[in-house]
Amino acid sequence: MALRPDTRELAARARADLRMGVPMVLGIKGAAALVAAAETLSPERLASLRSFGVPLLAITPRRAETLKARAYSEHVARVIVPQDADVRWIQNVADPADDLMMPMKGPLQTERGGEEGIARTAVALAKTAQLLPAAVIVAVDEGPATAAANGLTWLDLSEQDLAWESSALSEIAAARVPMEVSQAGRLHVFRPKDGGEEHYAIEIGRPDRARPVLTRLHSACFTGDVLGSVKCDCGPQLHAAMEAMAREGAGVLLYLNQEGRGIGLANKMRAYSLQDQGFDTVEANHRLGFEDDERDFRIGSEILKSLGFHAVRLMTNNPRKVAMMEGTGIEVVERVPLKVGEGDHNRAYLATKAAKSGHLL
Numbered sequence: 001m002a003l004r005p006d007t008r009e010l011a012a013r014a015r016a017d018l019r020m021g022v023p024m025v026l027g028i029k030g031a032a033a034l035v036a037a038a039e040t041l042s043p044e045r046l047a048s049l050r051s052f053g054v055p056l057l058a059i060t061p062r063r064a065e066t067l068k069a070r071a072y073s074e075h076v077a078r079v080i081v082p083q084d085a086d087v088r089w090i091q092n093v094a095d096p097a098d099d100l101m102m103p104m105k106g107p108l109q110t111e112r113g114g115e116e117g118i119a120r121t122a123v124a125l126a127k128t129a130q131l132l133p134a135a136v137i138v139a140v141d142e143g144p145a146t147a148a149a150n151g152l153t154w155l156d157l158s159e160q161d162l163a164w165e166s167s168a169l170s171e172i173a174a175a176r177v178p179m180e181v182s183q184a185g186r187l188h189v190f191r192p193k194d195g196g197e198e199h200y201a202i203e204i205g206r207p208d209r210a211r212p213v214l215t216r217l218h219s220a221c222f223t224g225d226v227l228g229s230v231k232c233d234c235g236p237q238l239h240a241a242m243e244a245m246a247r248e249g250a251g252v253l254l255y256l257n258q259e260g261r262g263i264g265l266a267n268k269m270r271a272y273s274l275q276d277q278g279f280d281t282v283e284a285n286h287r288l289g290f291e292d293d294e295r296d297f298r299i300g301s302e303i304l305k306s307l308g309f310h311a312v313r314l315m316t317n318n319p320r321k322v323a324m325m326e327g328t329g330i331e332v333v334e335r336v337p338l339k340v341g342e343g344d345h346n347r348a349y350l351a352t353k354a355a356k357s358g359h360l361l
């Protein structure tokens with residue numbers, strides 16, 4: 001049936017549902033469950049979910065560790081939601097905002113053994129929807145029938161294990177954009193097949209496809225790039241990279257919409273608020289239930305290849321970016337350090353990245 005959305009498209013639809021607070025039905029290897037994101041859950045929907053069975057709250061092992069709950073798995077922890085627990089209880093387990101003010105959330109009871117695929121996938125969906133990585137799940141016997149009867153998205157992953165990287169990109173439009181640093185600017189917009197976040201490539205000058213091109217692989221940072229926040233070094237890095245390309249007369253700026261190292265601006269602000277409570281940038285991500293860095297840098301090499309580039313001189317201090325480029329078919333002939341913008345407000349942040357995330361100082 002050519003009209004029918006495929007698994008990837010259904011997953012994208014499921015993410016949109018979760019963001020709106022609409023539950024979806026997830027099927028894996030014969031098991032099925034209603035799934036709702038903890039962050040967007042309403043009291044009415046929680047009550048309806050309970051009419052199908054006893055809910056579990058799936059969270060990441062990172063979050064479980066903060067809550068001192070046993071995960072019994074390296075992939076997911078399934079917290080038993082007490083009968084009298086309300087939405088607030090669920091959201092307090094999911095959200096570390098009040099951890100310090102109200103530390104007594106436990107002891108949390110967690111499930112051990114049994115089917116964990118649904119819980120694991122539900123958390124992955126919430127994460128890629130840039131919500132808090134926590135989902136309420138209620139097992140149901142008849143997945144497709146439950147979805148159909150309630151008008152919910154049915155996503156069956158029994159046959160296909162979803163690879164969580166972004167789906168293939170196609171170039172949508174490009175045009176000349178004269179800029180302060182260079183009159184010769186050209187912006188290309190790339191869109192993933194699943195309708196997700198778009199990413200950009202900005203050509204500066206006239207880069208020669210046959211030679212390694214000076215390239216900056218930059219992740220969106222609204223606070224640093226646009227507001228000039230001094231809490232990180234993103235703004236100065238962006239501008240220094242563009243100026244270097246303009247000086248050379250050629251370069252490519254890859255501007256990937258991976259705000260907050262892939263967790264989205266809302267979660268980044270949650271992380272900032274934890275940083276105001278004394279946690280560093282890595283600890284804050286972990287308390288929220290994320291890894292230090294949730295970005296997929298393959299997007300960058302895919303864009304470069306589709307523009308006809310094969311080799312780069314990469315402006316970065318992050319060895320992971322170099323490794324990812326090389327592992328995905330773009331030769332990195334040189335790493336060009338990009339050390340600008342260090343100040344009183346971001347000194348500790350940069351030191352943490354060097355100590356914990358392997359950034360080169």
Ligand SMILES: Nc1nc2c(ncn2[C@@H]2O[C@H](COP(=O)(O)OP(=O)(O)OP(=O)(O)O)[C@@H](O)[C@H]2O)c(=O)[nH]1
Pocket residue numbers: 217218219220221222232234237258259260261262263268271272281285315316317318321338359
């Ligand atoms: N989660 C989180 N993200 C942050 C924080 N501070 C900055 N960011 C994000 O981190 C990313 C920084 O991106 P980049 O500068 O491209 O990457 P990098 O890993 O620092 O590597 P290089 O700058 O290339 O050396 C952006 O997406 C910012 O939004 C933070 O405290 N927490």
Ligand SMILES: [Zn+2]
Pocket residue numbers: 221223224225232233234235
């Ligand atoms: Zn930044």
